Amino acid sequence: MTTRWLLLRGLVRERRHWGDFPELLAARTGADVLTLDLPGVGTERTRPSPTSIAAIVADLRERWLAHRATLGEGEGDAWRLFAPSLGGMVALGWAEAHPDDFVGVAVCNTSARDVATLFDRFSTEALGTVARALFSSGRAREAHILALVANTEHGRARADAFAAFAAESPVGTDVLVRQLWAASRATAPKSLATPLLVLCSDGDRLCHPRASHALGARLAAPVKVHPDAGHDLPLDDPEWVVGELAGWVVRGA
Numbered sequence: 001m002t003t004r005w006l007l008l009r010g011l012v013r014e015r016r017h018w019g020d021f022p023e024l025l026a027a028r029t030g031a032d033v034l035t036l037d038l039p040g041v042g043t044e045r046t047r048p049s050p051t052s053i054a055a056i057v058a059d060l061r062e063r064w065l066a067h068r069a070t071l072g073e074g075e076g077d078a079w080r081l082f083a084p085s086l087g088g089m090v091a092l093g094w095a096e097a098h099p100d101d102f103v104g105v106a107v108c109n110t111s112a113r114d115v116a117t118l119f120d121r122f123s124t125e126a127l128g129t130v131a132r133a134l135f136s137s138g139r140a141r142e143a144h145i146l147a148l149v150a151n152t153e154h155g156r157a158r159a160d161a162f163a164a165f166a167a168e169s170p171v172g173t174d175v176l177v178r179q180l181w182a183a184s185r186a187t188a189p190k191s192l193a194t195p196l197l198v199l200c201s202d203g204d205r206l207c208h209p210r211a212s213h214a215l216g217a218r219l220a221a222p223v224k225v226h227p228d229a230g231h232d233l234p235l236d237d238p239e240w241v242v243g244e245l246a247g248w249v250v251r252g253a
Helices: 021-029 053-069 085-097 124-134 138-149 159-168 173-184 209-219 238-250
Strands: 003-008 032-036 078-084 104-108 196-201 223-226
Touching: 003 021, 003 085, 021 032, 021 238, 032 053, 053 085, 053 173, 078 085, 085 104, 085 173, 104 238, 124 138, 124 173, 138 159, 196 209, 196 238, 209 223
Parallel strands: 003 032, 003 078, 078 104, 104 196, 196 223
Antiparallel strands: none
16 A cells, blocks of 8 residues: 655645655655645646635646546555645645545644634734735745744745745735635535644744634544744644654554
8 A cells, every 4th residue: 555645835835835844754654745736826827726715626636636547556545635724724625525535634724714713814913914025025025924934043044945936936916815815715614524633833923723723623633733833834843743744644544
């Protein structure tokens, strides 16, 4: 049996923003790792960004199934899905609509409008940062974003690299607006047949950890809390995230 992971990124982020996280996850779990970009960013930046979670799921699933068709998978091959933030909302919608696609789904610092308040989901600090980012560009824009979502020097030091990604594959303001609209309307499943793990950061200054705890309570899922990382937990402390994911697999998710 081959174990595989699918990774999805969050708001206006592409797969290069993972850094070496996919390689770290593969090395720790012995699994194959696939990263896919949401429509409108990265490899998919020339395509429109849908305005609903369901449409984003449909787009990603079509590409994922096409990838699976090239693998010649065995009958016992198992896929797991991990995604932070907006990607987590997509992951939850995917697991609800297609419960047999994954043997486990893990989300990180995500939320839904029916389990968290507006300002738990998107803080006033985040609103100000988005406004500043919209009126800046290049390294300055990335520095604004990282100042909000990263709590470590390691994370914030990525501004130059992330600005280079933006220069090579620019994301239009329309994509940001359309993704925010999709996120604003995201709701949590009433229940999930697929095993779920919820990760969150006590130091998240964009989405309050209350949202993750409420999500875990709704879906009877374990919630693992990092004591001080920021919203972009895989960027701030990839070792901790990989350790939690690997332990979850060992426990039978």
